[in-house]
Amino acid sequence: MSARLLPRRSVIVAALTLPAAAAQAQTPAPTPAAPVRPLLMQGKTTLFQRIITQPGATIAPRSDGQGAHPIDGFETYYVYARQGGDSGWVQVGRGAAGRDLGWVPAAKTIEWKHTLVGAFTNPAGRLPVLFLDNKEEERRLLLDLQAGDTETRMLAEAQAGRPGSLIAREPAAWANIEERFYLLPILNVDQVARETGPDLRLLEVISVPAPPPPQPPQDFKAAVVFLVDTTVSMQPYIDGTRAVIKNIVNRILATPMRDKFRFGLVAYRDSLEDTPALEYYARTYARPDFSQPPDAILPAIAQVQQARAQSQGFDEDPIGGLKFTLDDIPWDSISSGYRHVILITDAAARPGNHPHSVTRMGISEIKQAANRSGVTIWALHLLTEEGGRRPGEHQLAATQYKELTTLNETTQLYYPVPIGSPGQWATQPDFMNQADQLARALIAATARTAHLPVPDLGPASGPPVAQLARQMPVIEEAMRLAYLGHVEQTTAPDKAVRSWTTDHDLRDSTRVSLGIRVLLTKNQLSDLAKTLKDVLRLGREGRLEPENFFTELQRTVASAFRDAQEITRATQIGGLLGEFLDDLPYKSELLDRTGAEWRQMSSLERDAIMNRIDNKLSLYQLYDQQADKWYDLGHSHDPGERVYPVPIEALP
Numbered sequence: 001m002s003a004r005l006l007p008r009r010s011v012i013v014a015a016l017t018l019p020a021a022a023a024q025a026q027t028p029a030p031t032p033a034a035p036v037r038p039l040l041m042q043g044k045t046t047l048f049q050r051i052i053t054q055p056g057a058t059i060a061p062r063s064d065g066q067g068a069h070p071i072d073g074f075e076t077y078y079v080y081a082r083q084g085g086d087s088g089w090v091q092v093g094r095g096a097a098g099r100d101l102g103w104v105p106a107a108k109t110i111e112w113k114h115t116l117v118g119a120f121t122n123p124a125g126r127l128p129v130l131f132l133d134n135k136e137e138e139r140r141l142l143l144d145l146q147a148g149d150t151e152t153r154m155l156a157e158a159q160a161g162r163p164g165s166l167i168a169r170e171p172a173a174w175a176n177i178e179e180r181f182y183l184l185p186i187l188n189v190d191q192v193a194r195e196t197g198p199d200l201r202l203l204e205v206i207s208v209p210a211p212p213p214p215q216p217p218q219d220f221k222a223a224v225v226f227l228v229d230t231t232v233s234m235q236p237y238i239d240g241t242r243a244v245i246k247n248i249v250n251r252i253l254a255t256p257m258r259d260k261f262r263f264g265l266v267a268y269r270d271s272l273e274d275t276p277a278l279e280y281y282a283r284t285y286a287r288p289d290f291s292q293p294p295d296a297i298l299p300a301i302a303q304v305q306q307a308r309a310q311s312q313g314f315d316e317d318p319i320g321g322l323k324f325t326l327d328d329i330p331w332d333s334i335s336s337g338y339r340h341v342i343l344i345t346d347a348a349a350r351p352g353n354h355p356h357s358v359t360r361m362g363i364s365e366i367k368q369a370a371n372r373s374g375v376t377i378w379a380l381h382l383l384t385e386e387g388g389r390r391p392g393e394h395q396l397a398a399t400q401y402k403e404l405t406t407l408n409e410t411t412q413l414y415y416p417v418p419i420g421s422p423g424q425w426a427t428q429p430d431f432m433n434q435a436d437q438l439a440r441a442l443i444a445a446t447a448r449t450a451h452l453p454v455p456d457l458g459p460a461s462g463p464p465v466a467q468l469a470r471q472m473p474v475i476e477e478a479m480r481l482a483y484l485g486h487v488e489q490t491t492a493p494d495k496a497v498r499s500w501t502t503d504h505d506l507r508d509s510t511r512v513s514l515g516i517r518v519l520l521t522k523n524q525l526s527d528l529a530k531t532l533k534d535v536l537r538l539g540r541e542g543r544l545e546p547e548n549f550f551t552e553l554q555r556t557v558a559s560a561f562r563d564a565q566e567i568t569r570a571t572q573i574g575g576l577l578g579e580f581l582d583d584l585p586y587k588s589e590l591l592d593r594t595g596a597e598w599r600q601m602s603s604l605e606r607d608a609i610m611n612r613i614d615n616k617l618s619l620y621q622l623y624d625q626q627a628d629k630w631y632d633l634g635h636s637h638d639p640g641e642r643v644y645p646v647p648i649e650a651l652p
Contacts, residue, residue, distance in 0.1 A: 178373075377404055445480075
């Protein structure tokens, strides 16, 4: 990840890889009188003190510094003892088990009170995140009614050799934390109220070095996977999808794009618990396979047919189809930023609490799952006559699929198709036009990124032309920046720098530019999931009256965990879920509820909270299953201490 360096002080934010594990071998052996456990944070009973080392730090087996040797900067350690205040020494160790203890100069450590980190969103279509050298300058910038224009001037002045208080900007290419973990610690969070627009968060962070990532692959690849509803009445649209793929494949066979682009096709129907005669709830007919020519897909997709049996109800489970597609397609063989799924459906998605939901996920959770896989979702929503006869059906589906396909918070990859009845297929070209144009646009963007001629795919026409013309520059820029973020290298500063920034775009304050995440350990996520399951079970038990819910939850949690005395003293639900959720900068619909407030809520309000908890539990299960996304941040070698950067909005 490489940023344009500022003339006076060049600081690049965010480390794309953890420090080399080989550094562990240099840490000294534990001292004989090892403490039983690290020091607790003030006022906490389960959270331990943590520090981050600055570049140039050393570690010694004794607190007088004898035998010291260098250690990596920006490593995280637990704190076991302190001597001599700010000019003294800090005894640190790997993990919470007293392993690899040693003494580090206090002046070479940075206190990390929360395990909060920043994660850059895709920078396409927004201003870059700026980092200033003092808090008051950042506050003035956030209160500036023309903050976007001011930021633009600051960047221009910095490039002209007058950086002022600006010490860094985010890298130009996207640093995607889901693809390659990096550490951008957030030390403090303040809320800034403005005259107009939403409040903004003022963040104190530290800059972290970015060692060069492994040599990037030289082979650039892109793919579109069509995810098609194959229930009864969908055959005309299955045939249309086939025709679109065949037409484009035949046109790129004789161009350089034959080596860069592939299609795939996945079909979904419905839960077999509803109707076993449906045969499958999801099936892959063709994966994007670069070991075969582009037209090798055609015989496979010729086998796709609509179901012979009618599914139960009009709503279906595209979320299950999406989850299957995310799991079954080998996305790692496709370049980051150029992984696309085009969903073709005529019905709204079942909610995660539906009895026959395959995933137990909602729209928000499957969108996060797609983001984790680097997959962009598009939706072609067929406005069929049957759906139109059902009150609110088209509106509900539109709301869901707009949320599902929103890119960078402003660009919705949602395309309604006014089909009418299936019998109108022969005279209604809108669907094929839209599917064809989406595929064409993505192929053209791929060609430009690969510096290849854009193939001639014939004339384009139809309703989505104008929408695509408006959206495609932002979409293509997002794709390109995601790809560059994967392949570019960067340099590292030689010292730690405290700086101040915000988490929203200064031109459009409704857009998040720096997402806030919480590094939860496997143990913490497991405890949180267990307690939420208890919340769910007790909240839904018909025999339990609302007035007994909080007391019963206290009893259940206290019997399952240590520190039972603290649990029984809790007055809010958040006090039962874990101290690691305390004081986080987000509003929760659950944590701050007291027993009295729970009783005063309506049954519909309580049910809505229960449904959202159920959805989040499905997301936590997905986190837990993806072993390669968990990081041994402190090199403790304890599986329970590995961390995952959980988006703050994914918390209960």
